[in-house]
Amino acid sequence: MTQSAAIEMPQGRPGRLVAKALVAVITLALIFVAYTVYAIGQPIFGVVVLLVALGFFYVFGFARAYTARFIYPGIATMALFVVFPIFYTIYLGFTNYGSFNLLTFERAQEVILSGRSVDETTARPFALVQDGAAYRIYLSDESGGFLSDPVPLDGSAETVSARPVANPPAETMERRAAVQLRGPLGEIGIALPDGNLLRNAGLREFAKVTPDFERLEDNRLRHVASGEILTPDHETGFYTTADGETIAPGWRTYIGLGNFERIFGSEGIRGPIVSIFAWTVAFAAASVVFTFAIGLTLATILQWEHLRFKAVYRVLLILPYAVPAFISILIFRGLFNQNFGEINMILEAVFNIRPDWNTDGTLARTMLLIVNTWLGYPYMMLLAMGFLQAVPEEQKKAAYLEGAGPVRVFFKITLPQIIPPFLPLLLASFAFNFNNIVLVLLLSGGGPDIPGTIIPAGQTDILGSFTYRIAFQDSGTQFGLAGAITLIIFVLVSIIAYANFVAMRRATAKV
């Protein structure tokens, strides 16, 4: 089939030229994107985009790569948005990337250099005066004030001089206009007769404004007022003073095993991680066992030839699978609310108990398992119904004739036959629940908190939700630390994935 490459395109010569031009244009566009990405401080992603561009050029530019055209789009998206981000997240685990070290070095330096002090003794309120297409700036004073020369306020940097006037101008513009023009106003300097150069300082005033820092050679900074020298420390990603004080904002930098030292070295982090890890495994295993047991039981009953209304039962039993999970989980969140929830209302009315679903760790974990079993058993049931059909009826009949009861038949004949094909799916389900962060985030939010930890860690947190919370919630976007924990999850998932791969191989080899 590969020889057919010669006749791949039905168009004539002009069509082929157009196609070639298109390939060239797209390649160039992708290379441009790669360069821009590189320039804005994501060099690794830039390299990946460049590889995607070159791959595109090769695959679509040369007839010999014809067959690769079919799989190129799939492989490219996978490389860009799955493989690269996973490894990049892990790489970030070796950096200090986080809310204190968010920027690149250049940007952080710019931010520090843009810091300015306002000399309040020179501050004067200002008003804008329309003068044809241009504006004058009026700086008021007890005794009349100063009026500047006309200035266009088109965003260009300009210094204009101002002259003293005896009376305020008759008509000044509204404050709103000044707010709208605050961008261009920032570029304007007003030279007063006494030699002071005033700049826009806030929405109402002009004042003498001086930069706090100036840059010296080899990127050191000097504080203008005190003469103190700041040196960039690329080990920690901060500018530091001579006595070791750090200046915010910092920049992101490679810190080696720093995050791992934090995880394994500090009791306040290691303790919760060990307990979260144990709970993650227990949660995933228990979820698989419960959903499998209930799903299989229901499927077995539904297969029974004497049972009527099978279709009705089946649809009703599938319902939890049909409703979008995030809606069901949020419904349970409301029902399980220990103060306003309907479940506690009923439990109190019938048994006179009000379990603390939200504040007691064990009960919160129980709640998580109840909800997850509710969500997951229909999938297992559907799969089990398929596999049960493959068990030969004759074997069961023979066993019945030998006098075996239905329970014995199930455990001795049915179960041994469906476990092997089920195994890869059970492993996949384990892997899914191992990272079932939607359930945790929406149902319990990870809470209740484990006491005595440095970073917020909850008793229902699984590794994935813990990482999510470190990176994106309350504890201040510590991307680096979260990336380091991601590496731990990655290793564990790799083991499960490999086991699943082997089980899958075995299952397909038998079919």
Place this chain on the structure above:
Amino acid sequence: MIVEKKSTLRTRKLLAHGFMIGFIALVMFPFLVVVSISFREGNFTVGELIPSNPTLEHWYLAFGLDYTRADGTVVEPPYPVLLWMWNSVKIAAIAATGVLAISTISAYAFSRVRFRGRAGLLDMLFIVQMFPTTLALIALYAVFDSLGDISPILGIDSHWSLVVVYLSGVMMHIWTIKGYFDSIDPALDKAAAIDGATPWQSFRMIFLPLAVPIMSVVFVLTFIAVINDYPLASILLRSEENLTLAVGSRLYLNEFKYLWGDFAAAAILSGLPISVVFLVAQRYLVSGLSEGSVKG
């Protein structure tokens, strides 16, 4: 027939039906309660399961309409539920179309075109799809945060960023569709190839028309998966009018602004259409699932 005594059979039947009905009652409990809550006054539990003063207030608010109470106070909708639904449906439809296109073409190549490294690539796809997107969240956030400097279309809080990331969900579907293509008689495309069809032509003229059933399965599966996604959407979307349903719905049950009744109506309104689509499609989904996952 299996030999069974009449009386034991009847007891067993009774037991089976009793178990089924009891179990289904337990499973349906949350849905029934939510329906009742959506008609109940106020946003807090009042100690009754069937509302004594049913009100349509929560339903008005869910549809985005102001509701005038009996005492004349006007209540405004707390959140734009219909807009969120539209966002979810829009993103899911675009992403599912993209996933479908990419995975069908790739699956065809993996099933029919011989090339070096095919088995290796297939194994790689299988292993990579085991790794959840949660592992990639931080990098995706960092990358799109910077891409936003180039163009806000590919930045944080843009639907397009989200669609692009969802396209990476093709891996499992390549396997599903490949399993289906493998079951198509090779004589068909051999005949086409002898008549001079290129692989692309036999894909377009033979495989694509035959693949409509499995393609609808993949479309529905991706559509539902995208609508259900919470982690990605929650980090890539910011402003209230851009949220998807999954991210927005969470706002209702905030500790400081607990809108249980409003949530109930919004949940039914948004959950019902998706559930119906799923129930209609599930018959085909199950066969598609088992075919895709069992056949290698």
